Amino acid sequence: MKSNKSPEEYLKEHADEARAAVTALKNSSNPVIYVGAATCGRAAGALETIAGFETALEENGITAEIRKVGCLGHCYAEPLVIIQNPGFPPLLYQKIGAGEAGILVRSFLKDGSDPCYEYLIGALEADENFPTLMDYPRYLYEKRVVMAHCGLIDPAEIDHYLAVGGYESLASGLKKGSEWVLEEVKSANLRGRGGAGFPAGRKWEIARQVEAEEKLLICNGDEGDPGAYMDRTLLESNPHQVLEGLALAALAVGAEKALLYIRAEYPLAVKVMESAISQAESKNLLGANILGSDFSLAVSVFQGSGAFVCGEETALIESLSGRRGMPKLRPPYPAVSGFAGRPTIINNVKTLSTVPSIIKNGAAWFLDIGTPDSPGTAIFSVVGEVEYPGLVEVPMGVTLEHLVVDVCGGIKNGKELKAVQIGGPSGGCLPASLMDTIIDFDSLRSVGAMMGSGGLVVMNEDTCMVEVARYFTDFTQGESCGKCTFCRIGTRHLREILHSITIGEGLPGDINDLTEISEAVVAGSLCSLGKTAPNPVLTTLRFFRDEYVAHVEGKCCPARMCRTLTAFYIDLEACARGCDACVACCPTESIFTTSNRKKAIDQEKCVKCGECVYACPPEYDAVRRVSPPELIPDQGVEPLPENEKEESEA
Amino acid sequence: MSDKLVTITVDDKEISAPAGSYLLPVCLENDIYIPNLCYLEGMETPPASCRLCLVEIEGRPGPQVSCRCLIEDGMVVKTNSEEILKLRQIAFRLLVSTNDGSCKSCISNRSCELQQIAKFLHQPLRTKRLRHIDRAYPPLIDDHPYLVYEPKKCLLCGRCVYVCNNIEKGYKLSFAQRGMDTIVSFFGSDLDPASAFCKECFACTEVCPVGSLSSKEKWKAFVDGLK
Ligand SMILES: Cc1cc2nc3c(=O)[nH]c(=O)nc-3n(C[C@H](O)[C@H](O)[C@H](O)COP(=O)(O)O)c2cc1C
Ligand code: SF4
Ligand code: SF4
Ligand code: FES
Numbered sequence: 061m062k063s064n065k066s067p068e069e070y071l072k073e074h075a076d077e078a079r080a081a082v083t084a085l086k087n088s089s090n091p092v093i094y095v096g097a098a099t100c101g102r103a104a105g106a107l108e109t110i111a112g113f114e115t116a117l118e119e120n121g122i123t124a125e126i127r128k129v130g131c132l133g134h135c136y137a138e139p140l141v142i143i144q145n146p147g148f149p150p151l152l153y154q155k156i157g158a159g160e161a162g163i164l165v166r167s168f169l170k171d172g173s174d175p176c177y178e179y180l181i182g183a184l185e186a187d188e189n190f191p192t193l194m195d196y197p198r199y200l201y202e203k204r205v206v207m208a209h210c211g212l213i214d215p216a217e218i219d220h221y222l223a224v225g226g227y228e229s230l231a232s233g234l235k236k237g238s239e240w241v242l243e244e245v246k247s248a249n250l251r252g253r254g255g256a257g258f259p260a261g262r263k264w265e266i267a268r269q270v271e272a273e274e275k276l277l278i279c280n281g282d283e284g285d286p287g288a289y290m291d292r293t294l295l296e297s298n299p300h301q302v303l304e305g306l307a308l309a310a311l312a313v314g315a316e317k318a319l320l321y322i323r324a325e326y327p328l329a330v331k332v333m334e335s336a337i338s339q340a341e342s343k344n345l346l347g348a349n350i351l352g353s354d355f356s357l358a359v360s361v362f363q364g365s366g367a368f369v370c371g372e373e374t375a376l377i378e379s380l381s382g383r384r385g386m387p388k389l390r391p392p393y394p395a396v397s398g399f400a401g402r403p404t405i406i407n408n409v410k411t412l413s414t415v416p417s418i419i420k421n422g423a424a425w426f427l428d429i430g431t432p433d434s435p436g437t438a439i440f441s442v443v444g445e446v447e448y449p450g451l452v453e454v455p456m457g458v459t460l461e462h463l464v465v466d467v468c469g470g471i472k473n474g475k476e477l478k479a480v481q482i483g484g485p486s487g488g489c490l491p492a493s494l495m496d497t498i499i500d501f502d503s504l505r506s507v508g509a510m511m512g513s514g515g516l517v518v519m520n521e522d523t524c525m526v527e528v529a530r531y532f533t534d535f536t537q538g539e540s541c542g543k544c545t546f547c548r549i550g551t552r553h554l555r556e557i558l559h560s561i562t563i564g565e566g567l568p569g570d571i572n573d574l575t576e577i578s579e580a581v582v583a584g585s586l587c588s589l590g591k592t593a594p595n596p597v598l599t600t601l602r603f604f605r606d607e608y609v610a611h612v613e614g615k616c617c618p619a620r621m622c623r624t625l626t627a628f629y630i631d632l633e634a635c636a637r638g639c640d641a642c643v644a645c646c647p648t649e650s651i652f653t654t655s656n657r658k659k660a661i662d663q664e665k666c667v668k669c670g671e672c673v674y675a676c677p678p679e680y681d682a683v684r685r686v687s688p689p690e691l692i693p694d695q696g697v698e699p700l701p702e703n704e705k706e707e708s709e710a
Numbered sequence: 711m712s713d714k715l716v717t718i719t720v721d722d723k724e725i726s727a728p729a730g731s732y733l734l735p736v737c738l739e740n741d742i743y744i745p746n747l748c749y750l751e752g753m754e755t756p757p758a759s760c761r762l763c764l765v766e767i768e769g770r771p772g773p774q775v776s777c778r779c780l781i782e783d784g785m786v787v788k789t790n791s792e793e794i795l796k797l798r799q800i801a802f803r804l805l806v807s808t809n810d811g812s813c814k815s816c817i818s819n820r821s822c823e824l825q826q827i828a829k830f831l832h833q834p835l836r837t838k839r840l841r842h843i844d845r846a847y848p849p850l851i852d853d854h855p856y857l858v859y860e861p862k863k864c865l866l867c868g869r870c871v872y873v874c875n876n877i878e879k880g881y882k883l884s885f886a887q888r889g890m891d892t893i894v895s896f897f898g899s900d901l902d903p904a905s906a907f908c909k910e911c912f913a914c915t916e917v918c919p920v921g922s923l924s925s926k927e928k929w930k931a932f933v934d935g936l937k
Contacts, residue, residue, distance in 0.1 A: 367888065384885060389758045389778055542866065542885065542892030543759045549804035549843070552890045556841055573840070580800040583773055583793075584761045 067234040067351035071227055074343050078222035089146060091124040091169050095156075096140040096211050098131035098296040099328050100289065104138035105157055112158025116165035124169060130297020132211030133451030134198070137181065140211070143168065149183040149190060151175060184212075198448060201467045203429065203455045205437045206413045210297035215332050218339040221300035227345050229419035233308050234353040242268065242312040245415060248423035249435050254280055254371075254408030255483075255512050256588070257434070257501035260415075264312045266395040267403040275315040276404045279306050279412055281322040281329065282376060284368035285484035286535060288515040290439045290451055291409035295322065295329040298413070299336035303359065305412030307346060308419060310357050313405050317358050321376055324363040333361050368539035369589055373398075373406040375541065386541045387587035408513075410439055430456030434500035438511065442468050444518035445475065454499070461495040464518055475520035478619075479603070483512030485532045486592035488599035489525060508599045510592065524621035525604040526611055529596045530558035536593040547590030550581040554597055563624040564688075566612035574608075575601060617687045623668045627689035630659050630672075632697070634682035642683070645675035653705070655698040663692070716783035721790060732756065733776040733787065734763050744789050745798060745827045747867040747919055749777040760867050761801050762827070765789045773797060802833050807840040808890070810862035811849065817932045818921030824865065847893060854896045856908045857915065858929045861893050864922040870894060870914035883914055894923070 085092060093113055097106040110126055117124055132140055137154035141161070144150045145168060153164065153176070160179055167174040175190075183190035193199040213220035221227070233241040246261030267275055279302060283291040295302060306318050322330050337359050340346040348356045362380060369375050370385040377399050379385035398404025414436060418426045427435045434456040440463065443449050447469030454463055460480060464470065471477050477492045488509030490497060497503055501511050519528065537551035554577055557570050578594035578601075585591045601608060610616045617625040630642075630651075635658040642659060643651050650665035651672065659682075661672070673683045686692060714729045720742050727736040735751065737744050747760035756777040764773040768786035773794060776787075788794065806824070813819045813835065828835050847861040866885070871894060874883035886895035915923050924932075 369888075386885075388755075389775070538889055540889040542888045542890070543757070543868075545759070545761045545801050545804055548866070548889060548892065549808055550800075552843055553804065553807070553840060556843065560841075577800065577804075580797055584764060584797050584801060586758060586761065 065352055067231040067353050068228075070344070070351040071222075071231040074345075075222045075225075075228075078219035081219045082223035085125070086144070088125065088144075091122070091146065092144040093124055093126045094129045094142040094144070094212075094214075095126065096131055096138060097128035098211075098293055099326070100131050100135055100293070101138050101140065102328070104135075106139040108158045109139045109141065109156050109161050112161030113165060115158075116162040117169075120165055120170045122165060122169050127214050128216065129212065130210050130215050131293045131451070133207060133293070133453070134181075134448070135450035136448045137450075142184065142212075145169060145172070145175075147172070148175065149185045149187040151183055151190065152181045152193065153179040154181050155179065197466055198452070198469070201458075201462070202453055203437050204453050205417050205429070206294065206301070206410060206439060207297075207451065207453045208417075209301070210293060213298065215297055215299050216335060218300060218336065218343060218345075221298070225420065226300050226416075227304055229416040230304050230307050230311075230345065231351055233311055233419055234351055234355060238268075238311045238314065238355075241308055241419060244423050245308075245312065245418055248418045248426040249433075250411065250414060250418060250426070251434060251436075251501060252408055253410035253414070253439070253511075253514070254406075255510070257511060260309070260407060260411055261312075263395050263407075264309060264405060266393070267313045267315075267405050270396055270403040272403050274317065274402050275313055276399050276402050277306060277310040277313060277315040277318040278376070278380075278399075278404060278406045279318070279320045279409055280371060280373070280376065280406050281320055281326070281409050282364050282371035283323060283326075283409075283513065284366075284371045284539070285513050285515050287443050287517065288441050288484060288513050290441055290514055292326050292329050293451055294409050294413050295320075295326070296332050299332050300340065301413045301416055302333070302409055303336060303340055303346065305415035306359065307350065307357055308415045309405065309407060309412060311355055313403075315403075315405065316356050318360075319380070320359065320361045321364050321380065322361060323370075324365050330361055330363060337361070367541070368535075369541045369587075372587055372589060374587070376406065377404065384541075386543045387589070389586055410514075431498070431500045433502055438499055438514060440514045440516045442516045442518065444480075444516075445472050445477075445520040445523075446470065446518045447472055456500045457498055459496050459498055460490065463499065463516070464495070468518070471518070471520050473520075475522070477518065478521045478523055479519045479525065479528075481517040481519070481528065481532070481596065482515070483510040483595070484515040485535045486510075486589070486595050487512045487515065488595045489519075489528060489603065490599065491603040494603075508595065508602060510595070522619055522621060524562070524617050524619040525600040525607050526558060526617075527562050527619075527621055529600045530555065530562055532596040533558055533593070536589065540589065540593070544584075544586040544590060546581045546584040547586070547593065550577050550585075551590070551593050553577050554581070554594060558597070561608065561611045562617070562622045564611070564615045564622075566608075568612065570612055571601070571605075571608050615688045620685045620687045622687070625689070626668060626685055626687040627663060627692055628661055628666060628668060628670065628672060628683055628685050629663075629692045629695075630661055630676075631682045631684050632656075632658050632660070632695045634680055635659055636677075636680050636682070639677070639680065641677055642672040642675040645671040647671065653700040655700050657700065660695075660697045660699075663689070716781055716785075718781050718783070718785040718787060720787040727781060729781070729783070731781055733765070733779040733781050733785075736781055737776065737787075737789065742789060743830065744776055745802075745830060746777060747823065747827075747865055748869065750869055750872060750917060753872065757868055757872070760865070762798060764794055764797055764801075766791050766794055799831055799833060802827060802831055803837045803840055805865055806833075806835055806837050808843045808845055808862075809835075809865075810844070811860065815936055816863070816921040817924050817929060818918075822921060823919035843890065846891065852926065854908070854926070856912075856926050857896070858924050858926050859894060859896075860922050860924075863920050864894060865920060866892055866894070867919060869917040869919065870923050873913045873917050877911065877913060 141153045141156040182193045250260045251257040370379045374388040375385045394404040439453045533555045540547045542548045620626045650662040715726045716729045745762040758775040758778045763776045765776045766788040851859045
């Protein structure tokens with residue numbers, strides 16, 4: 061069914077229609093309310109916000125359109141709402157619950173007078189009456205390539221993607237040919253964003269060169285790292301960008317079948333992608349003879365059932381084949397022999413989402429962003445003790461310091477930065493002294509961390525690094541598939557030793573054993589789960605060794621985080637006579653009144669939850685935390701005699 | 711495999727073997743012992759899961775599993791470097807740190823491959839170097855009509871799963887759970903009619919390197935004999 065129209069001409073018809081529809085929405089005489097309703101927004105209450113708007117609009121007799129959009133990445137400010145009110149620039153609001161929605165409708169949409177500055181972040185476009193987003197460091201320093209349209213376009217409508225130039229890269233790829241697409245991505249040196257950083261173009265070329273009846277392209281949306289959700293965000297916020305990248309990759313490889321492997325815990329992403337696929341098919345952007353060319357691609361969604369290790373490419377293929385999700389030794393690499401023995405290319409969601417912009421702007425443009433060996437941008441999910449957690453996209457090559465301090469606002473509550481854990485559960489913990497490390501694949505690896513999938517946990521001075529290592533090791537050992545000896549048993553030993561150390565039962569040889577076992581697990585494991593699982597242990601041992609020694613030899617947790625090794629007491633000098641603020645907060649009723657009517661903690665009953673630290677009014681700030689517990693000073697505490705108790709209550 | 715012979719050097723000994731053979735069996739046939747548990751002769755792609763057969767190969771980074779390494783002409787192999795010996799010892803200690811039960815009351819005492827490997831590595835069968843890890847299973851699982859399984863002895867080498875899955879009509883043994891909870895499973899009580907086949911087969915019990923999987927009948931006789 062080849063036609064004489066070029067793919068670009070074909071696309072133009074769709075794009076013109078789409079632009080007309082989107083322009084009509086932009087120029088609508090009624091207000092349009094865009095609510096960030098990706099999974100993260102929903103968790104923050106976006107659906108209640110929408111209900112709030114609906115009720116308020118009806119009560120006030122206002123006609124307005126409500127659109128669910130994806131995620132802007134500003135998780136600290138969710139639910140996020142953009143209001144397009146005729147006569148105003150589009151305005152972005154933060155933390156809009158149902159109540160605030162009602163206020164916005166009454167004050168801004170009904171009266172048109174008050175744009176509710178108290179909830180406003182800024183205008184999306186330059187405007188003399190409003191601050192614009194570019195006035196904020198977060199927006200200024202970010203470089204949005206992959207996330208450029210996230211949270212701004214309606215993922216349920218292909219027109220919104222077409223109107224911003226969507227599928228133009230596919231059309232030009234079809235016109236210029238698969239070889240050109242391959243060469244462009246190869247020269248752009250796009251490295252895989254799923255963790256290992258293998259150049260995508262080179263991988264495609266391997267599969268392209270294999271003679272095979274059928275080749276397969278898989279988008280890896282398994283995203284099992286706890287706390288990482290950038291892939292989910294991209295799937296939910298800009299599904300067609302993923303599909304366009306997938307189609308370009310398939311074109312370059314010569315695959316006519318593609319699969320999106322999405323974890324079953326992401327039902328919204330599955331729904332969004334399924335709808336996007338059928339919309340793209342209906343416009344002949346996927347399916348048979350795409351845009352009148354002789355390239356066809358059938359795309360479907362596969363829901364993965366959950367284990368972290370299923371994100372590893374060989375385990376993913378096993379799981380697709382209906383077998384137990386266990387990794388297999390490579391070679392053979394999937395690019396040569398993967399699903400059912402066919403050449404199979406597996407790329408991460410972020411990798412594929414980057415492809416359309418490379419094809420559109422050219423390899424030279426891409427190489428201009430980032431560092432020579434790691435061009436492009438990196439997307440991190442920054443969590444922990446920073447002021448502005450969320451998803452950020454920065455050019456490769458910026459320092460960790462810049463990311464944490466400038467882009468994410470630095471450490472919360474005036475505390476000190478102690479370390480960052482970068483690269484997910486098998487990344488490394490880097491100390492504050494290494495914050496000048498550059499973010500790219502190779503420099504992170506050189507200090508014992510890794511890009512991983514882009515998880516970044518920021519920790520302050522109150523964090524115990526042994527406990528951090530224990531936490532991550534607990535995760536990875538639980539996710540070990542159990543196939544090979546070092547990972548299955550070695551990671552369990554690591555966890556057991558770390559656990560012992562954090563509860564004060566560390567033995568003299570433990571630090572050595574941790575090193576020895578870690579190194580063996582790295583050297584001897586079959587797949588990268590095992591090979592990287594000891595990273596948190598190795599990096600904390602390297603950069604925070606004295607904390608381990610303090611735990612093992614002094615039974616002391618210097619950060620005063622490990623419960624068994626710490627104790628709370630109330631400084632009688634600081635405690636206010638007659639104040640009761642802490643008493644009720646204690647879940648085990650361990651706080652009693654002393655003979656001079658101050659408060660003290662019964663150490664036998666205390667479970668060290670730390671609630672009293674927060675309950676004590678800041679002007680007294682009398683609760684102290686010490687490690688080891690023997691450091692509690694003898695303040696000569698006497699309980700208030702029974703007979704005086706009643707007196708005081710009367 | 712082809713008829714073409716290639717020559718490799720293993721620990722300074724020159725060996726000729728057919729191109730395309732795996733390194734481990736070539737070494738074993740030439741009296742160079744490399745500890746191994748998960749490999750079985752005739753496997754097309756060995757699982758390389760026990761990690762005991764690691765060796766050093768000149769020009770390749772890091773230790774390599776010999777059971778999955780195809781020999782190439784001129785390859786230079788070391789099976790006894792310091793790093794390899796250390797890795798083997800650690801792997802062995804890890805394995806025995808999760809094992810329970812005494813050799814004296816074990817059906818495979820003296821025919822046990824773990825005992826042989828211990829001897830070769832000069833390692834005790836009970837390690838004092840590591841904490842003991844108890845596997846959360848009963849010592850005996852005997853709901854199969856013809857087989858008994860002692861999970862705390864299992865090394866999870868996978869030989870039984872492999873042979874069972876390579877027998878056409880066989881009842882399919884498989885792994886279940888993950889991480890330290892991984893176990894070989896008969897999958898439930900619904901064993902007919904396939905289990906009738908087990909009655910005649912017992913291939914899995916024959917390949918088990920230790921006394922973890924046994925024929926119920928033999929196991930009963932053995933236990934009675936202990937009394
Ligand atoms: C334990 C483990 C889990 C992984 N999980 C994922 C994942 O969730 N998503 C992903 O894209 N890659 C994951 N990977 C990496 C994949 O094996 C593979 O390298 C990647 O999907 C290739 O895509 P890329 O080249 O675009 O990065 C994982 C690897 C390991 C070892
Ligand atoms: S390293 Fe861990 S996850 Fe990978 S194959 Fe071995 S046991 Fe399985
Ligand atoms: S039962 Fe025996 S053969 Fe099967 S995995 Fe365990 S040790 Fe290996
Ligand atoms: S024999 Fe090679 S890994 Fe087990």
